[in-house]
Amino acid sequence: MPDGPLIVQSDKTLLLEVDHEQAAACRRAIAPFAELERAPEHVHTYRLTPLGLWNARAAGHDAEQVVDTLLEYSRYPVPHALLVDVAETMSRYGRLQLVAHPVHGLVLHALDPAVLAEVLRSKRTSGLLGERIDATDVVVHPSQRGHLKQVLVKLGWPAEDLAGYVDGEAHAISLAQDGWTMRPYQEQAVDSFFHGGSGVVVLPCGAGKTIVGAGAMARSSTTTLILVTNTVSARQWRDELIRRTSLTEDEIGEYSGARKEIRPVTIATYQVLTLKRKGMYPHLELLDARDWGLVVYDEVHLLPAPVFRMTADLQARRRLGLTATLVREDGREDEVFSLIGPKRFDAPWKDIEAQGYVAPAECVEVRLTLPDTARMTYATAEPEERYRLAATAPGKNRVVESLVARHRGEPTLVIGQYLDQLHELAEHLGADLITGETPVRERQRLFDAFRTGEISTLVVSKVANFSIDLPEAAVAIQVSGSFGSRQEEAQRLGRIMRPKADGRTAHFYTVVARDTVDQDFAAHRQRFLAEQGYAYTIVDAEDLEQGSTGQRV
DNA sequence: TATACTGAAA
DNA sequence: TATAGTTCAGTATA
Numbered sequence A: 001m002p003d004g005p006l007i008v009q010s011d012k013t014l015l016l017e018v019d020h021e022q023a024a025a026c027r028r029a030i031a032p033f034a035e036l037e038r039a040p041e042h043v044h045t046y047r048l049t050p051l052g053l054w055n056a057r058a059a060g061h062d063a064e065q066v067v068d069t070l071l072e073y074s075r076y077p078v079p080h081a082l083l084v085d086v087a088e089t090m091s092r093y094g095r096l097q098l099v100a101h102p103v104h105g106l107v108l109h110a111l112d113p114a115v116l117a118e119v120l121r122s123k124r125t126s127g128l129l130g131e132r133i134d135a136t137d138v139v140v141h142p143s144q145r146g147h148l149k150q151v152l153v154k155l156g157w158p159a160e161d162l163a164g165y166v167d168g169e170a171h172a173i174s175l176a177q178d179g180w181t182m183r184p185y186q187e188q189a190v191d192s193f194f195h196g197g198s199g200v201v202v203l204p205c206g207a208g209k210t211i212v213g214a215g216a217m218a219r220s221s222t223t224t225l226i227l228v229t230n231t232v233s234a235r236q237w238r239d240e241l242i243r244r245t246s247l248t249e250d251e252i253g254e255y256s257g258a259r260k261e262i263r264p265v266t267i268a269t270y271q272v273l274t275l276k277r278k279g280m281y282p283h284l285e286l287l288d289a290r291d292w293g294l295v296v297y298d299e300v301h302l303l304p305a306p307v308f309r310m311t312a313d314l315q316a317r318r319r320l321g322l323t324a325t326l327v328r329e330d331g332r333e334d335e336v337f338s339l340i341g342p343k344r345f346d347a348p349w350k351d352i353e354a355q356g357y358v359a360p361a362e363c364v365e366v367r368l369t370l371p372d373t374a375r376m377t378y379a380t381a382e383p384e385e386r387y388r389l390a391a392t393a394p395g396k397n398r399v400v401e402s403l404v405a406r407h408r409g410e411p412t413l414v415i416g417q418y419l420d421q422l423h424e425l426a427e428h429l430g431a432d433l434i435t436g437e438t439p440v441r442e443r444q445r446l447f448d449a450f451r452t453g454e455i456s457t458l459v460v461s462k463v464a465n466f467s468i469d470l471p472e473a474a475v476a477i478q479v480s481g482s483f484g485s486r487q488e489e490a491q492r493l494g495r496i497m498r499p500k501a502d503g504r505t506a507h508f509y510t511v512v513a514r515d516t517v518d519q520d521f522a523a524h525r526q527r528f529l530a531e532q533g534y535a536y537t538i539v540d541a542e543d544l545e546q547g548s549t550g551q552r553v
Numbered sequence B: 001t002a003t004a005c006t007g008a009a010a
Numbered sequence C: 001t002a003t004a005g006t007t008c009a010g011t012a013t014a
Helices: A023-030 A048-057 A063-073 A081-094 A114-119 A141-154 A184-196 A207-220 A231-244 A305-312 A333-340 A349-354 A372-380 A383-392 A396-406 A420-431 A442-452 A486-494 A517-525 A528-533
Strands: A004-007 A013-017 A034-038 A043-048 A098-100 A105-110 A130-133 A138-139 A160-162 A199-202 A224-228 A254-256 A263-268 A294-298 A320-322 A343-346 A360-370 A410-416 A432-434 A456-461 A474-479 A505-515 A536-540
Touching: A004 A063, A013 A023, A034 A528, A048 A063, A048 A081, A048 A333, A048 A343, A063 A081, A063 A528, A081 A517, A098 A114, A098 A138, A098 A141, A105 A114, A114 A141, A114 A231, A114 A305, A138 A141, A141 A160, A141 A333, A184 A199, A184 A207, A184 A343, A184 A396, A199 A333, A207 A224, A207 A231, A207 A320, A224 A231, A231 A486, A294 A410, A305 A333, A305 A420, A320 A333, A320 A517, A360 A396, A372 A383, A396 A410, A396 A420, A396 A474, A396 A505, A410 A420, A410 A536, A420 A432, A420 A456, A432 A442, A486 A505, A486 A517, A486 A528, A505 A517, A517 A528
Parallel strands: A098 A160, A199 A320, A199 A343, A224 A263, A224 A294, A254 A263, A294 A320, A360 A505, A360 A536, A410 A456, A410 A474, A432 A456, A474 A505
Antiparallel strands: A004 A013, A013 A043, A034 A043, A098 A105, A105 A138, A130 A138
C-alpha cells in the first residue's frame, strides 16, 4: 500500500501516523505483537520486541500474519532483514517443549537438537537439568520447572509448557445462574485460558475480571488459591464469589493480616505471603496447605519479586493472572511471561466500551503555567526535589476548584500522591479525605456516603489506586502520581469506568505544571491509555474558566 | 480478655 | 527517583 499509515524501520520501531484514515485499523492490527513506546501528537512509535512476538505466537498468531500486517499497512517497502528477524524470533517460541514423559517424568524436549545443545552449553541451565536421555530430550527436576522457563526466556528460547497440571483436590463450584450470564468476552477469556492451560487475561478496569476468575474456578471445580493485593480487595472477591457462584461463606477463607483461614477457596494477600521474619517466610506453608488445583493472581502486574520466586515452585498448578495492564516500569514483564504464562486473552478497552460494558471516558490534560517565582524555585531545586515541587504547585488548587465547579453535582474523585497536598486540597474544597491512615471504619463510612450521593467530592491518596468499588464516580482529577507509572494512570482511569445508569461519559483530568518534569511524567503515564485508543485533549489552565475546549491530540 | 493505638519493617 | 500503604508486634486502655 503506497499511502499506508505505518513506517516500518529496520531498528524495529514502527511509526504510526495518527491522523491517517487507516490509523485505527492499523493500531488494532499491530496491537497483538507491538508495544507502544511514545505517543506525542502526530506520530506514535511502536516497538517490536521478542516478548511481544512470543506473546502473539502463544496466542496463535504466526509469523506470516505478522509479516502480512506489516506489509499491508506500511507506506514504504519493509526492510527485508526485519521480516526475516520477525520470522526467526517467532519461530524460536516452542522449539523447546516441556513435556510429561511416561518414564522420566518432566522432560525438556527439543524439536531441534542444535537448540538443545546450545541451551545445555549455557552455564545458566547447569543446575536445572538432569540426565540426558537422547539427542533431543533431557530430564528436568519438577521443582526447577519455573526457573528453567525463566532462564530459557532469557536465553531467547522460550519453552512451550505442555507438561500439564496436577488436578488438585476437586471441589464443586458452579456459577449462580439466576438470570445472569457471563458476558461474551468473559466466556472467551475463560475459554482461552483453559485452552492454553496457564496464562494472563488482560481486561480493562471495571470489565469484570473477578467474573473471569469465578468462571475459571467453576470450569476447573477444584480448590483454589486467590492472591490479591490487599485486604479490601480480598473482601470484594469473597462477596463477588458468594454472589456469583455456588460457594458459600463457609467455603471461602481469608488469609490476611487479620485472619488466617484456610478453606477450599482461600483468598490471601501478597503482603502476608511475602512477609519476611528473621530471613524466613513464615506464611509460605499456605502454598502447600492444600492440593490447590488453581491459583489466581489478581493484579498480576503487581507481583512482587518474592512471589515470583515462590511461583517458580508452583508450576504444576494451573495459574491464572488477571490484570488491566501488563506493563510494569521495572521491566519484569518477562517474568510474568515465563512464570504465570503468556497472554491468553486481551480485549481492547475501546471494544469493551463500544459494547457498553464500560463507560466512555474523555481524558484531558490541564497545563498550568507556574508563576515566575515558582519557576525560579523549580529551576534551582535539586533534581530529586523537582517532581514534588512541580507536582504540588500551589496553583493546582484553583484549577481543581474550577474543575470541581464545572462538574458540580457529579460524583468526583480528586486523586494525588502527596499527603500534604491532599490535606490542603481537601481543606480548600471543603471535602473529605481518605488516606492510608484513615481507619477502615471511616473509609467505609465515606465510601458509603459517596455511593449514596450524600458526599459528591472525595479527596483520595494512593489507597484508591486499586480495587475500590465506587460505581457512581464519574469524574476523576489527578493532581500528582508516582513518577511515570503507566499502570497507575490506567488504574485511576479505571475508578470512573463503571457504566453510569444514564450512559454518561466519564471525565478524567490530569493537572500538570507546564515545562516541568511533571509534564514529562504525565506524558509517560499516558502511553498505555494512548495505546488503548484514549486521546488526551490538552487544555490551558487559564482557558479553563472561559470554557475553551483546547486542541485534540 | 478484647480492642485501640503506635512504631518498625520490607 | 521517593513516597505512601500494609502488616505485625508491642504497649496501653477498658
